[in-house]
Amino acid sequence: MTESSFDATHPPSRELLNECVHCGFCLPTCPTYQLWGEEMDSPRGRIYLMDLAERGEIELEGAFTEHIDACLGCMACVTSCPSGVQYDRLLEATRPQIERNVPRPRSDRWFRNGIFALFPYRRRLRAAAVAGALYQKTGLAKLAERVLPPRLRAAQSLMPEVRLSSAFASLPRRVRPDGPVRRRVALLSGCVQDVFFHEVNTATQRVLAAEGCEVLTPRDQGCCGALGLHAGRETHARERAKQTIATFEKLPVDDIVVNVAGCGSSMKEYGHLLADDPEWTERAQAFSAKVRDVSEVLAELEPQAERHPVDATVAYHDACHLGHAQGIREQPRSVLRTIPGLRLVDLPEAELCCGSAGIYNMVQPEPAEELGKRKADNVRSVNPDLLVTANPGCLLQMRRYLDDVPMMHPVQLLDASIRGTTPGRTPAPR
Template sequence: MTESSFDAHKPPPRELLDDCVHCGFCLPTCPTYQLWGEEMDSPRGRIYLMDLAQRGEIGLEGAFTQHIDACLGCMACVTSCPSGVQYDRLLEATRPQIERNVPRSRSDRLFRDAIFALFPYRRRLRVAAVFGLAYQKLRLERLAQRVLPPRLRATQALLPSVRLREAFASLPRRVPASGERRRRVAMLSGCVQDVFFHEVNAAAQRVLAAEGCEVLTPRRQGCCGALGLHAGREEHAVRNAKRTIETFEKLAVDNVVVNVAGCGSSMKEYGALLDDDPAWADRAADFSAKVRDITELLAELEPRAQRKPINAKVAYHDACHLGHAQGVREQPRAVLRTIPGLELLELPEAEICCGSAGIYNLIQPEPAAELGERKARNIRSVKPDLLVTANPGCLLQIGRYLDGDVPLLHPVQLLDAAIEAPR
């Protein structure tokens, strides 16, 4: 028997590879297949490549890595598959194999290393925010578009409007419940979320408190490991998962609340990530069972706080790691419908990713740009007054291609405005 091209550490399981019957139901929802029409850039094509590598018939370098790298990991195929193929588990088993066994070019390696040296660290992000503000004040964007290579052009184009007061602000460690306490929860504040979207975290604390939740936000929490998990950097994901579990399991809470779709998806997968570690498997599974997206938690609670009307047409964009990966679709819509006067609009091609996908829009800027423009066209087509979505990467990516045409908010910000929670 030919030796597998995968190493022995958690290769894609044979039983999951065999689940795919190559029916093609995934093709209409796969962003890269929609862009290029290339079989090997579809989910079933990538599973075929994994199968060949597992049998030792192809190596991991060259075309194999190219087609796996091109995948956004949006998991739309998981939602659309009638056979229940767990492409998410297959992809998250395959990407670490590439990172361990395939040498990358020097420029590619350095760029990826730079991402992981910056984004998971709030202190470094705050320093970057200072330079970002200077960059924006000096209006260097046009110059950068002319002289920077594509990846760095994409990076600077995604830089949000920097407000140093928010970038350096701290969240209260404890916010008491308004009225009778219904839940005691701990909140992940995130990395990019806490520095560049601090107002979302603040709104989340206020809304949860208004709905009867005591909110604890540990000061010493760090990166949850989501970027590493989705990019195949298993060591980074495991290290940060363990630290996150240690931080939150000390707190006697009912739930751990997340307002970032990508982070929530990863935290719900800690049980699978650490299932081969006897010292952590049960702790990880117990932790993951407590994790809730904020809209998921709010949908579990009967609305208590009074809402004032917001008369607006609001388009809701399903963040892939909320809708496809977590299966949280109706809950955000149900929560938004508790706001009087609000008309919720559905988007054409709602299942197609906006092109953000963790670090995808940084390392694959050209297809990410095509998907961003496609998403912006679909949003404009329904003529909304504003758009809401539950992930900072989506807010940055869609905001870039809407170019100010439509205001963007996290759902909890809209709910906060309707509740008029005390500030």
């Protein structure tokens, strides 16, 4: 028997590989197949490559890595598959194999290492926010855009307008409702979310409190590991998962609330991520059972706070790790429909990723740009007054190609309605 090209640490399961019958139902929903029409850049094509590698018929280096790297991990194929193929499990098993066994070119390795040396750390992000503010104000950004290589140009274009007052602000550790406590919850403040989208966290605390929730936000929390998990950095993800569990499991709460789609998706999978660690398996499962997207919690609570009318046509974009990975589609919409006067519309090609996909829009800038422009065209086609989506990566990605439409997190729009204020907008990249 030919030896597998995968190492022995959690390789893609033969049982899962055999579930794919190559029917092709995934093809219309796969972003890279829609862009290029290349079979090996479709889910069934990538599963075929995994199958060959598992049999030892192809090596991991070269074309195999290129096609797996090109996958956004959006999980639209999981939603569309009539056979229930767990492509998400296959991809999560394959990417760590590449990271362990395939040497990347030096520039690629340094770029990826730089991302993970910065984004999971709030203190480093705050230092970067100071440098970014100076960078934007001096006009260097426009000058550098002409000479930077594609990856650095993409990273620069995604940089939000830095508000130092928000970047260095702290959330209150405890927020109590004015009336009786209907539910006690803990909030993941996140890393990128808390520094560059701090106003989403404050809106989340206010809305939950207005609906009768006591909100605990521990100060000692850090990165949940989502970026690492989606990029195949399994050790990074496992370490961050353990730290997150240890921080939250001691809190006497009903739910652990998340307002970032990618983070929530990963945190709900901690039980799987730590399944082979006897010390953490049960703790991870108990933790994941409490994780809820903020829209899930709000959809279950009968609205008690008065909503002021918002006379606007609002387009809702399904973040992939909310809609496809978590299966949460109706809850955000039902919560938004509690706002009087609001007209909610869906987007054409709603199942296609916007091109953000964790770090994808930085490491794969060309296809990310094509997908971003395609999503922007679909948004403009419904002529909305406002666009809402529940993931900071999506907001940054779409703002790059859609600077003529205000956009925000759904909880910010609900917060504005409850407070009777004019809905704002997310900071636009320079």
